[in-house]
Amino acid sequence: MGSTVVMVFQAPISQPSAGKRETGSAWERPWAGGMIRSYNISIAELRVDEVGIVAKLSDCIASKGGNILSADVFVPEDNNVFYSRSEFTFDPAIWPRGEMDEDFFKLSKMFNAMKSVVRVPEIDPKYKIAVLVSKQDHCLVDLLHRWQTGRLPVEITSVISNHDRGPDGHVSRLLERHGIPYYCLPTTMGKKREVEILELVHDTDFLVLARYMQVFSAEFLKSYGKDIINIHHGLLPSFKGGSPSKQAFEAGVKLIGATSHFVSEVLDAGPIIEQMVERVPHRDNLRSFIQKSEDLEKQCLVKAIKSYCELRVLPYEKDKTVVF
Secondary structure, eight states: OEEEEEEEOSSOOOOOOTTTTOTTOTTOOOOOSSOEEEEEEEEEEOOTTOOOHHHHHHHHHHTTTOEEEEEEEEOOTTSOEEEEEEEEEEOTTTSOHHHHHHHHHHHHHHTTOSEEEEEOTTTSOOEEEEEEEOSOOHHHHHHHHHHHTTOSOEEEEEEEESSOOOTTSHHHHHHHHTTOOEEEOOOBTTBOOHHHHHHHHTTOSEEEESSOOOOOOHHHHHHHOSOEEEEESSOTTSSOSSOHHHHHHHHTOSEEEEEEEEOOSSTTOSOEEEEEEEEOOTTOOHHHHHHHHHHHHHHHHHHHHHHHHTTOEEEETTTEEEEO
């Protein structure tokens, strides 16, 4: 486990609320003492006279006894925007949580920051997510297993499906055993149950679509107002829409893939977070083809969620991401 500091530099910034960190939450774990790990990601619009961003970040961390373990920087050739991610350790006894908020707020304000967020997973509540799924549940089962074994750094607040699994299915029993609410909201062409879904997910930090085969409306995306991560069983931008594995098999491709991306108003066109591929020889039939695809989907979705939780994913231009 580690601690994460997020800084996004571009536009005017507002003072973060002192009560935003949900002090006393069941997911807020006590600090046991000693050094803990932290990540820092930054975006800054570079001005002609702007120098020393990395130095100021380093000075801020070092002045509080922190130790930088790694650092990544990216500046596009055609755009004066500075992206960085650094990983460091610090001692909360020397650099208290609230003081860290204040220090990074002051630093981000120095660069006219749009947003400054400090997140310490070793101490702070985990991200709250809801998982939406349709008939196929291989991605959901994989997420639940990783969550159960402590390898998925989130709190799953609910699972929502448009297909009834019944009370005796293995997924239903697993959810009941761990106290995760399950909601079945059957959908039709004219009734996508979006109002009900919004009521169920309003207090989540982001949503995960684990093979949820419904397209959200622009109104839903606007009303929810937070990120939604989807797994597409194909290597975007090829083979969009339904049955991409069958499309790829019939096209005779030699590489299959899975794509995890942010949901946008355009079907399967949101910014890509992660992609994975595997070779498929001519001996594969459609069944083995789909099995390989499903294995890729599980791995790809988990990696995207972890990258997002560790704040490795930064917006880049309109439809791209920087993933450190």
